[in-house]
Amino acid sequence: MKRNIYLSKLTLEEAQEKFDKALTDLRINQPLKGEIVSTENSLKRVTAEPIFAKISSPHYQAAAMDGVVVRARDTYGASESSPLKLRINKDFYFINTGNPIPFGFDAVIKIEDINPVNKEICYGELKKENINELIRGEEDEGIEEIMIFSPVVPGQHIRNIGEDIVANQLLIPVNHLIRPVDIGALLSGGIEHLLVRQKPKVAVIPTGNELIQLGEKIVPGKIIEYNSKMIKGLISEWGGEAKVYEIVKDIPGDLKNVLLEATIENDIIVVIAGSSAGSKDFTAEIVKDIGEVLVHGVAIIPGKPTILGIVNKTPLIGLPGYSVSTIISAEQFLKPLIFKRLNLPISKKRKKVNARMAYQVVSRLGNEEFLRVRLGDIAGKIMAYPLPRGSGVITSLVEADGIVRIPSLKEGLDFEEEVYVELYKDMDTIMNNIIVTGSHDLILDILRNELQDNFSNYRLVSFNVGSMGGLIALKQNRTHLATAHLLDPESGEYNFPYLKRVIPQKELVVVNLAYREQGMIVKKGNPKNIKELRDLTREDIKFINRQKGSGTRVLLDYLLKKKGINPLNIRGYSREEYTHLMVASTVAEGNADVGLGIFSAARVFGLDFIPIAKERYDIIIPKDYYHSLKIQRLLNIIRSDEFKKKALSLGGYDLSQSGTVIKNE
Template sequence: MKRNVYLNMKSIEAARQIMFDQFPGADESGAEDIDSVDALGRILAEPAVAALSAPNYHAAAMDGIALDAKLSFGASDDEPKILVSGKDAFWINTGHVMPEGTNAVIMIEHLNVIDSVKNGSSNGSSIEINSPAFPWQNVRKMGEDIVATELIFPRGHKITSYSLGALIAGGVFRVSVKKKPKVLIIPTGSELKSWQYANDNGLKPGDVIDSNSWVLGALCVEYGASFESHAIIHDEIEIIMDAVREATLSSYDMVFIIGGSSAGSKDYAKPVIDSLGEVFVHGVTMMPGKPLLFGKVNEKPVFGIPGYPVSAVVAFEQFAGPLLLKMHGLNPAAKQRETIDVVPARKIASKLGVEEFLRVKIGSVDGRFMASQLPRGAGSITTLTEADGIIRIPPHVEGIAEKEIVKAELIRPLAAIEDTVVITGSHDNTLDLLADQICRTRPGVTISSSHVGSMGGLMAIRKKTCHVAGSHLLDPEDGSYNISYIKKYLPGERVWLVNLVMREQGLIVAGGNPEKIKGLDDLKKKELVFINRQGGAGTRVLLDYKLKELGMTPADIRGYENEEYTHMSVAVAVLSGRADAGMGIYAAAKALSLDFIPVFTESYDLVIPDRFFHTEKIQVLLETIKTNDFKKRVGELGGYGTETTGEAILLES
């Protein structure tokens, strides 16, 4: 089949306007009557009018005596009044019906019973009062909260947990609500496998687990809709066409075709919609999500959702989601996120002509919210799960300068971001373990770590964009770690150097070591491919130091220029066969069942500016690393020593 060609790509605003214009009656969906107790989250299709008053009788609001207020007029400390219980005063408890002829309650603590109590009760006793009551004092009058026939909620109101109480108290036991829009999700692609298949049979190279159906289905629920997932359809246009035709002729209000929305020869979403109905937009100037398309089949909206996970989410949130809200009788902007001003930790490049949704981690450092960008890949769902917010870069902007203040939409609550420890620098597997251990013992404090190498971490401290830097920079002159670099690159900064772990660095090689690599000097074999860490990484500094000791140069190693940013990325490169060897830590090799050739034992430290050291969240971090539970878990990773974990020295450079 020939390749599709994008129609003229539209901006987000223009494409969204086309969508709403093509479905003007989307908010006129039908209604259904349901029990009020089942209406949480639903939208009223008709007004809710009270059938009962609440309360439906005059009720005492305090424990004490009920009386006709005028009997108390004139009472004072000098001239108290005496009432007789059962005659002109009636003992009453909170919530009870006021006796006929009474209109006030005097609290029990303001009474003085002056006659003896008969038979364990106060009936017939004389009661002294020293101040008058006014009419309806300490009484909940009939209809004080709700009056029968009054409007409780108008049509279009979203029922909350509080709303349920008002409806039931007002005698509204059935309500008319908007029907939930019903979505059919059709995953397509010959490479797709269900999670059940993957669980039972495993995956072979080229297989992809269908996670998009579940993500989009959950989003539909969050936006007030219900959903069903069609069985996975391979790249067969006739079967896809039959599924879409059947769905749009049945009870579904919207259809998603996942995958096949781009311009490849196996991308069938556009020809399917074109054949059955009309395509309105194919291609939107946004990243991720550019291949989005939508049209109409049998008067129903049909979306071609890109197959990359982040693209799918962005396409939903910008288009399908707002249309679902409109169908449900809500403002399409009802899901807009809170925004805050943030400062990028580094310059951010972007393309002109495309609005980019950049996922970022955010931390509060020195009174500023610092944003560090996550990888931009549209296929990396973890860039959403790890993100604290999203920076939208407009199509007319070519990048964001370092320290430029921009808006970020929050994915996580602001309070959680305030309690986040921002760690920048060298990667180590124990940082993930530390984050989990803190969540176990001190919920509320979290860790956000970004991996830019040891030198990058020290520069982040210098630029005041983090709380902590992870570092393992070897001084080849004296064999010490980090101290000389701190003095050189952080002049005048008081910092604490805290040991996190001692760890083994070495060569990560394939399981069974098929190339029989024994040490660094074997890397001179030209048939071997090496994977390196990025410039500025402590591991790179250590490698260069050891190469110099061996009389080797970078030119001796094939692949020296190939870089990764974490130890686990190096290990994956070896596991996948992209490289024969890479420099990294033992824990990374062990995690992926690879072989490891020890080269050096080094100190991995945390560098903490003194102004942060005594803050609550940093003290939580330091207390956690000293616990036996944390040290035990570190030991289970392999290749680590915790004998000096938690030891700290103050450096004044």
Template sequence: MKIKEVDEAKKIIKELFEELYDEKSINFSIENSYNQVVFSDIISSIDLPPFNRSLMDGFAVKSEDTFRASDESPKILKCIDSIEAGSFSEKTIDNGECIEISTGAPIPDGADAIAMVEFTERKTDEETGNDNIHILKSVAPKQYLAIKGSDMKKDKLILKSKTILSPDKIGVLAGQGIKEIKAFKKPTVAIISTGNELVMNDEEISYGKIYDVNTYSITNATISNGGYGKSYGIVKDNYDDLKEKIESALKTSDIVVCSGGTSAGVGDVLRHVLDEIGEVIIHGVSVKPGKPTIIGKVNEKLVIGLPGNPVSALIIFYVFIVPNLRNLVGLSEEIIEKAIATLAKRIHSPKGRMHYSLVQIKEGLAYPIVKDSGAITSLADADGYIKIPKTTEILEEGKEVEITLFK
């Protein structure tokens, strides 16, 4: 199989991911709503406010009953009921009557305005013992009313497709009492590390073993870019074990990401497994690091083989998988965080292959990290990576570079 150029590989991988698009209805709960992205336009289901609502504590009145009211010559109304927020009155106001009302309570029938409590006085009629309300200031029609539907009408577009459910937009859905929306489905990504020398970080290492890195870095890169990342642990670098692990992971996942075991030597196991249970779409990309990258398909699901080297694996995951993962969950590629800085030192780059190089950012300068590509220290120091085209052999000091951050 011919080694692919980076742009060619990107195009193929983009198309493979597009086949995975799958909107999903999610229940709108407090826990699962954050960081979801709206798939279909959302239409309002109720008027807001859902009824004519008082904006003040006071008295619901017929405004015509209050004309020319003043401190010296108050209008006297008979109070026939009282409404707290959350309750309502079944009574209708006639001329000469009013109903006591709290902020947020529904306006009773017959009333067309609210007299603020500050401009009223309550007095008991000595003859009848009734509560009388003295209105001390005239009230304009509709004063202090929030009319039903004045904030939001039913059946209107309220949130567009691709809206990210940030706290304010979640508030909008909550206010509508919307219980379920169509959101972009977050794919489940299974992460498998292959290598006889690897142990997980909750085990002891013996001589000859090393701690696995990729399970942790790739799982977290998946989660931070919108997918459900799930570790499937470590598998020995042999055909039967890897095949069994991948088949088991495919049962519960949309995408399986393996690292290690992709080079042309002893470890060419993933290639053989994919040849049997599915098909290999890409094997080898003209890129440094990450040449042995594999992209395969098994029953409409994707299986991705990253290099075993932790730096290479993470860079390849960010270059080829993260932008597609973000598109898949509705987060557009543009949101990937980038920084601009000036190159502090020239970088030599291999001709004929696209090169991704780690850099550290300090005070606006990008310092190339020139260590073995396998070095864990380089991950400790790095803020992100820059891209060097395959035709560039030297990137000069002082050049402005764009850094993709490991977010």
């Protein structure tokens, strides 16, 4: 099939309005009819009619406290100087919370306020804490009289009929989203069943020859299908009911048949993938053939290839195949439609917070960009850290604290520019983020997990920008901590010479995290027989490098210079990756023969490792933060046996000095 071109590229608002108007004209976005459900199973359902109480609550006069029930008039005149004596079964009865009030009685005295009188107990000798033990069940029989020292008023500690709910009063209005407290009120008002909106039924149809189910054999060119599971979860969260269809291969006739079948039993159709401009992206053509395409192309990133249409009077949304695009597009088009069918307000927006950009961001004109960010409180200022922006990087949504919308007519965001962040998480969680910027290492993942396991309110948020990038972040006050392993060629010392040059004005504390092995990562069995750095200059060797400013790159350049090796003679010296894992992955995939990295990264991919240096990997902490509770707790984790045990299991580490403050000699 020929490649598609976008039929249109409307702004987000234009696309939403056009879709809504077309559905409204056909009356296929109206609130759904009601169905009867039990009150106990009505959580998160939407009422389809007002609910009125059948009974009052309480429906009888009831004691609000444990104690004795009396006639208020019998207590008048009681005082400290002139106490009154009341007799059981005549002037008072013992009563428990919730018991009916006997006819003719109108007040309750709390159990802790009574003063028993009998031949065994003299007034003044009984402590209050013993009264509850004495007056319980059959033990009440030992008390025949009580003394009172103050009068009570009618109605004291009594719940009157209808105090909470009066029969026939409105409990819950129509179009109300039922919460746990609502269920309590409904049951208390005698409501056993109620009429709620039917859940919108949504067909979720994943498409593509490349898709396989988890558990099937993974080979190059095949992708585990998970978008439908995410969308199913969102549909459930938004109040709908999803039916996920089997994966439809790239056969136009098959997709057409599935779409027509789906219109019979569903209120909304969602097609995943096939909406872009590839030769096998034919969803738009099929929808056009059997229905109407209203929109093909929306000026948002991610989510541009979105399709909006109608088939057999059923709304259809074609979501892009990349996972982040799938989610963003679903939130903008599917969620409002589900809410409308439930007759819930769709204007509800996430909470927002003001923040300042921690890095400059360049954006393309003509598209509104949904930028995923992490947030951190740095010296009382909320900083926003951009996450990877690829449409297929689902982890950017997993990690995100919120979204920054970059307007379509803006070319990007400047460093420290003020922005509004739509929050995914609450501010209490965000304020406890610990931002660490700098050199990458696998033990940071272990540290992150151990911190959260021991202190669930803290999150370690790391940004792998290289050792020098970490120092610059410290200098610009946009991180709590930096990680670095910068070797100074002249002194042979790690980190301190760079601290003096880059941020001499800051008081810093340097804490060792690990000593680790750096070396050449090669394929299992070392098929190219690489033995030393000089082998990197061989014509048959392809190298993968780390980025400029990383400690690994500094180490490599130092060793090359020491051995008199010209970097220009190394094939791939200019190819860069930002983490040890990506270097190892590049070698594992055969896109490079060798790269420089740490032993633990080689081990993850089952690669061989040729050690060439042992280096010091430190955490650098501004003194202003060093004594804070969250940093001290982080350091306690670093010094713990459990952390060291798990880190050592990765291999290639010496943790004998882990957690030790390093002094500049």
